[in-house]
Amino acid sequence: MATDVAVRGRGARARWRLWALLPLVLLVGAVSLYAATASSLTGLLGSSPPPADEFDIRRVEFEPGKITIRVTNPQADDLTIASVTVDDAIVPFRLDGPGTLGRLRSSAILVDYDWVEDEPITVGVTSSTGIETAREIPAAFETPAASPRSFLGYGIIGFLVGIVPVALGLLWLPSLRRARPEWLAAFMALTGGLLAFLGLEALSEALSLQAALPGPLGGAGLVLLGVAISYLALTIISTRLGAAEVERGGLVSGVALATLVATGIGLHNLGEGLAIGSSFALGELALGTFLIVGFMVHNVTEGLGIAAPAAEGSGRVGPGRLVALTLIAGAPAILGAWVGGFITSDLLGVVFFAAAAGAALEIVVEVGRYVARRAPGGLTSPYVLGGFFGGIVVMYVTGIFAG
Amino acid sequence: MAKSKFSRRRLLAGAVPLVAAGPLAKLAFAEGSQPEQLPSHAGRGHAALGHASMVGAEVPAPGGPNDLDRLLEPPAALSHQPGRVREYKLVAYDREIEIAKGVYFPAWTYNGTVPGPVIRATEDDLLRVEFVNGSTHPHTIHFHGIHPANMDGVFEVVVPGASFTYEFPARPYGMHLYHCHSTPLKKHIHKGLYGAFIIDPPKPRNPAQELVLVMNGFDTDGDGGNNFYTVNGLAFYYAKYPIVVKRSQTVRIYLANLTEFDLINSFHLHGEFFRYYPTGSSDQFEYTDTVMLCQGERGIVEIDFHNTGLFMFHAHQSEFTELGWMGFFSVVD
Numbered sequence: 001m002a003t004d005v006a007v008r009g010r011g012a013r014a015r016w017r018l019w020a021l022l023p024l025v026l027l028v029g030a031v032s033l034y035a036a037t038a039s040s041l042t043g044l045l046g047s048s049p050p051p052a053d054e055f056d057i058r059r060v061e062f063e064p065g066k067i068t069i070r071v072t073n074p075q076a077d078d079l080t081i082a083s084v085t086v087d088d089a090i091v092p093f094r095l096d097g098p099g100t101l102g103r104l105r106s107s108a109i110l111v112d113y114d115w116v117e118d119e120p121i122t123v124g125v126t127s128s129t130g131i132e133t134a135r136e137i138p139a140a141f142e143t144p145a146a147s148p149r150s151f152l153g154y155g156i157i158g159f160l161v162g163i164v165p166v167a168l169g170l171l172w173l174p175s176l177r178r179a180r181p182e183w184l185a186a187f188m189a190l191t192g193g194l195l196a197f198l199g200l201e202a203l204s205e206a207l208s209l210q211a212a213l214p215g216p217l218g219g220a221g222l223v224l225l226g227v228a229i230s231y232l233a234l235t236i237i238s239t240r241l242g243a244a245e246v247e248r249g250g251l252v253s254g255v256a257l258a259t260l261v262a263t264g265i266g267l268h269n270l271g272e273g274l275a276i277g278s279s280f281a282l283g284e285l286a287l288g289t290f291l292i293v294g295f296m297v298h299n300v301t302e303g304l305g306i307a308a309p310a311a312e313g314s315g316r317v318g319p320g321r322l323v324a325l326t327l328i329a330g331a332p333a334i335l336g337a338w339v340g341g342f343i344t345s346d347l348l349g350v351v352f353f354a355a356a357a358g359a360a361l362e363i364v365v366e367v368g369r370y371v372a373r374r375a376p377g378g379l380t381s382p383y384v385l386g387g388f389f390g391g392i393v394v395m396y397v398t399g400i401f402a403g
Numbered sequence: 404m405a406k407s408k409f410s411r412r413r414l415l416a417g418a419v420p421l422v423a424a425g426p427l428a429k430l431a432f433a434e435g436s437q438p439e440q441l442p443s444h445a446g447r448g449h450a451a452l453g454h455a456s457m458v459g460a461e462v463p464a465p466g467g468p469n470d471l472d473r474l475l476e477p478p479a480a481l482s483h484q485p486g487r488v489r490e491y492k493l494v495a496y497d498r499e500i501e502i503a504k505g506v507y508f509p510a511w512t513y514n515g516t517v518p519g520p521v522i523r524a525t526e527d528d529l530l531r532v533e534f535v536n537g538s539t540h541p542h543t544i545h546f547h548g549i550h551p552a553n554m555d556g557v558f559e560v561v562v563p564g565a566s567f568t569y570e571f572p573a574r575p576y577g578m579h580l581y582h583c584h585s586t587p588l589k590k591h592i593h594k595g596l597y598g599a600f601i602i603d604p605p606k607p608r609n610p611a612q613e614l615v616l617v618m619n620g621f622d623t624d625g626d627g628g629n630n631f632y633t634v635n636g637l638a639f640y641y642a643k644y645p646i647v648v649k650r651s652q653t654v655r656i657y658l659a660n661l662t663e664f665d666l667i668n669s670f671h672l673h674g675e676f677f678r679y680y681p682t683g684s685s686d687q688f689e690y691t692d693t694v695m696l697c698q699g700e701r702g703i704v705e706i707d708f709h710n711t712g713l714f715m716f717h718a719h720q721s722e723f724t725e726l727g728w729m730g731f732f733s734v735v736d
Contacts, residue, residue, distance in 0.1 A: 080505065081505075082503070082504065082505030082506045083463070083503055083504060083505060083506050085726075088722055088725065088726065089722075089725030089726065090463065090503070090631075090638070090639070090725060090726055090727060092456050092457070092461060092462075092463055112456070126506060126623070126630070127506075128505050128506060128507055129506075129507060129623070130502075130506050130507070130508055130621070130623020130624055130630060130631075131623065131624045132623075132624055132630060
């Protein structure tokens with residue numbers, strides 16, 4: 001009897017599983033039906049508007065006597081490269097790739113051109129329908145080729161703006177260890193404010209970058225995707241870390257929380273490295289001494305943010321662990337600088353900054369939970385409130401000075 | 404990516420790290436001030452750069468060798484016979500035409516080309532132009548010259564499918580033009596409804612190799628500015644196929660400016676001077692190598708070449724030149 005029920009239960013389950021497939025099968029049917037009759041439907045509504053026919057100019061590279069323009073077709077309809085202009089003058093060109101681009105297909109346009117160093121230059125690509133997509137380069141200069149030297153150069157930039165300041169900030173750890181609990185809570189809250197600022201900044205950056213992307217590739221949803229993925233990924237990590245510390249109420253704390261903070265900061269530095277690398281490669285950023293120094297000094301706060309939760313932990317934090325934290329938070333800047341310097345993709349920039357935003361916001365939540373439960377006086381203690389606002393204000397004020 | 408993203412990412416006040424950052428800042432200075440990527444010069448020495456790459460078969464121009472002959476070479480002038488009837492038929496229809504290499508423009512045309520066909524008569528001929536509107540918009544033909552008010556192409560709008568016959572004595576002699584005068588005027592002109600209209604004087608002009616050059620532009624992206632400039636409708640066409648002329652013979656160019664959006668256009672000849680007769684309506688001329696024409700302005704250019712070889716002609720607005728309005732005379736013995 002029991003066996004019978006089980007068998008019947010299995011049979012019924014199988015049937016319901018099949019039933020679950022039914023909507024998919026019907027959807028395929030409906031889509032095919034629509035595809036077969038779509039033209040008559042649009043006939044009812046009137047003709048559809050023409051495609052935008054704009055190219056996505058991904059990258060413009062300069063070599064002596066030569067300009068290379070890399071374009072992608074971002075739209076569903078085919079797009080043909082018909083005419084190329086440099087500074088509003090039609091120029092002969094060669095193609096490395098197809099002349100008519102299918103959806104998301106790319107080509108490189110090669111132009112022999114005696115460009116003028118350090119002067120602005122505008123390249124335009126015109127489709128067979130006469131629509132021109134132009135891209136202005138603020139200053140033309142020879143694009144660094146992917147050589148061991150430039151690889152090293154971008155690596156050093158990433159090292160200077162990522163690893164060095166984080167390592168310096170972590171030197172606050174011994175002082176923080178000796179701080180009173182209220183003050184430690186204040187610094188934890190400062191970390192929260194700092195990350196809230198970085199998260200919002202990254203989110204705004206991701207949103208403005210996606211707005212500049214060609215329509216089909218962009219979209220605020222893309223940002224949400226990046227934010228959600230990193231937020232959820234960090235939630236899973238923090239849950240795992242928290243589970244290992246059940247005796248402390250499942251809260252992530254100490255070195256574990258510091259690791260989490262380092263991960264979030266690392267994601268942010270990945271985006272930052274990407275932005276620096278690509279801006280430099282595209283001639284949009286004068287890589288001045290002041291800028292690098294500014295980044296270094298500014299990013300020291302990130303080290304402080306990691307040091308605060310680490311200081312709170314009970315166990316001793318060994319040098320190996322400190323090095324690991326530094327690498328987690330700082331090394332992504334090197335990776336980002338390489339990617340930005342040699343690949344350059346605004347699409348990648350959107351994803352990186354969105355991921356950074358999601359991570360930062362998750363860690364703000366995590367730090368908030370921690371402070372709420374563990375800090376003397378909880379979330380409303382003047383130390384915590386002051387620390388949080390202090391974190392934001394410090395970021396804002398230094399931003400004004402740097403601006 | 405914008406520079407602004409870096410504005411808030413700098414400089415946190417903090418005594419201990421600042422001290423520690425000092426020596427490292429030096430390192431940053433050394434790295435930042437001597438990027439190995441900066442070239443000392445932008446590179447030169449390419450053989451196919453500049454104008455050398457813009458003559459002959461390599462030029463990115465649409466069309467085949469003789470495609471523009473009908474627009475370049477006007478019908479022959481006829482002798483003075485007052486009252487003789489000269490008949491033309493113009494059909495307006497919409498047509499996508501290739502105006503620059505690989506670039507297609509949804510034009511409104513008279514008889515399928517932009518500019519439309521050359522209309523020629525001798526002074527005191529009775530001109531009879533049958534106009535059929537095979538297009539999707541109302542059009543007219545507005546001729547420059549002297550004619551009755553009801554033949555002016557302003558009030559007698561011809562709707563799609565309808566036709567109208569313009570009839571008036573051709574006068575005064577000179578280089579004129581015709582174009583659609585439906586509203587919106589800018590749209591109807593820049594889409595391509597215009598052409599050259601020559602009235603010969605009673606006393607025939609001296610024999611010459613006669614050419615028609617209609618300067619125009621094309622706004623392919625609809626932003627109210629031209630993307631391409633041409634003479635006779637095809638960008639860089641006469642750079643790819645230079646106009647062959649004889650040194651021993653006068654070259655007479657009927658020149659008109661039908662460029663929309665830009666206030667003026669110009670004609671400049673290299674290595675030579677020419678006689679320019681404004682509107683071609685008198686014997687008064689200027690001896691020059693550059694003339695400037697307002698929208699709708701036109702005249703006659705007469706060149707007696709002193710030398711053989713390739714001589715460039717183009718708009719002296721460099722922008723127009725580099726967007727298609729450039730060509731060559733190949734002067735031979």
